[in-house]
Amino acid sequence: MSTDPGTELSSDPATPAPVDEGPPATPLLAPRDGLPPVIETSTALVAYADALAAGSGPVAVDAERASGYRYGQSAYLVQIRRAGSGTGLIDPVPLPDLSPVQRAVGDVEWVLHAANQDLPCLAELGLVPTKLFDTELAARLAGLPRVGLGAVVESLLGLSLQKGHSAADWSTRPLPEDWLVYAALDVEVLVEVRDELARILEEQGKTEWARQEFEAILAAGPPAARVDPWRRTSGMHGLRSRRQLGMLRSLWQARDDLARRRDIAPGRVLPDSAMVSAVQADPKTESALLELPVFRGRANRKLVSTWFGALTRARALPEEELPLHSRPGDGPPPVNRWADREPAAAARLKAARAALAQVSEQWSVPVENLLSPDLVRRLMWSPPTPADPDSVAAVLRAGGAREWQIGLTSALLAEAIAAG
Structure with missing residues (x-):
């Protein structure tokens, strides 16, 4: 199959050189220009936006959230740095509109x-x-063994970043100075990391791959809302009946409504384990519910009518309104059922996985970045007819695969389909 000029593949891929451990990393303890004051007013925001506009080169951006403490994934601090502009630490609570920065x-x-x-x-x-x-x-495409920011900074720049505040409650005000230092350092050398990774990708012939990946992220836009998010409740695999699933769904919805109103992370309102325990115990009175662990606490004693009411509503639902054990989907069944239901599909998937593993090793790219595992499963479950490289490429393209991925995998996947 022909590819765009930018995605032409060499038969001799460049593999990353072994990592030279070298001397110990130098701790990066403070911003080189000092810790800037937090930007909390419109006047300060406009002034920093003007500085950003006058700067040069790429702009490093990061954000801190309080998802373990607050409802949702809103930012509670935005960090920005650009050459010639310095670092800006912006508080989005009093400044929810950062359009001056966007314009800059x-x-x-x-x-x-x-x-x-x-x-x-x-x-x-x-x-x-x-x-x-x-x-x-970019670090994944370059084949770096560890891709967390701290590990990448240490590997490429020989510097070690501070640790310990990533899971902090960033909605705290005022923010402690050591937290602000940590946040500022997250963008301190990010552009330098970018330059090193760009150099490595160029040496490996993967610059075009990265460009396509970055464009795909931008084109994807915001993620779609999850369908049936209550099904992600930890421990729900222990629930056996549809009635129990309905009770869990009702509890989850009551918890989510309360968490949203109070702006508190749902897990801090009521842990997943407590909801599952309540469903399994199936208490028939509020008093019985209060006998369960967690529900005995003062906060949940005040909310007992909310939780018991959720359970009661689910008990009253007619059978046809109760959730199924699994949500109907348009994809193939779980892989562990393939051998019994469709042995040929199981054989195709095995061959495809083996082929992709070889390509992954050859190019030092994680197999999940080489091609979406879900897309591979769908293709092997329902292959096109005829299953030639061009037909496989069309299926991959329709499923969102990038041209560099298609160029590397379409012929191999066509062979896997034929082998099955």
């Missing part, structure tokens, strides 16, 4: 680490990049 740097390349984590909360503030470099994804 909206058309330049933004550098983020694990961009998918931060782009949604940045978009809520009016910050949406048009050009992107994701250092975590």
Whole structure:
């Protein structure tokens, strides 16, 4: 199959050189320009936006959330750094509209680490990049063994970042100084990391791959809302009947409503384990519910009517309104059932996985970045007819695969289908 000029493949891939452990990493303890004051006013925001506009080169961006403490994934601090502009620490609580920053740097390349984590909360503030470099994804494509920001900084720059505040309650005000230092350092050398990764990708012939990946992130937009998010409750695999699933769903919805109103992380309102225990115990009175662990606490004693009411409503539902054990989907069944239901599909998937593992090793790219595992399963369950490389490529393209991925895998997958 022909590919775009930018995705032409060499028969001799460049593999990353062995990591030279070298001397111990130098601790990065403080921002080189000192810790800037937090930007909390419109006047300060406009002044920093003007500084950003006067700067040069890519702009490093990061955000801190309080997802373990607050409801949702909103940002409670935004960190930005650009050459010639310095670092800005922006408090989005009093400044929920950061459009001055967007106007200043909206058309330049933004550098983020694990961009998918931060782009949604940045978009809520009016910050949406048009050009992107994701250092975590670039590190994966480059074959780095560890891709967390601290590990990448240490591997490429010989510096060690502070640890310990990533899971802090960033909605705290005022923010402690050591937290602010930690946040500022997250963007201190991010552009330098970007430059090193860009150099490595160029040496390995993967620059075009990275460009396509970054464009795909931008094109994807915000993630769609989850369907039946209550099914992600930890421990729910122990529930056997549809009635129990309905009771869990009702409890989850009551908890989510309360958490949203109070702006508290749902797990801090009522742990998943407590909801599952309540469903399994099936208490017939409020007093019986209060005998269960967690529900004996003062906070939940006050809320006992909320929780018991949720259970009571689920008990009264007619059978046809209760949730099924699994949500009907358009994809193939679980892989562990393939051998019994469709042995040929199981054989195709085994061959495809073996082929992809070889390509993954050859190019030093994690197999999950080589091609979406879900897309591979769908293809092997329902292959096109005829299953030639061009037909397989069309299926991959329709499923969102990038051209570099298609160029590497379509012929191999066609062979796997034929072998099955």
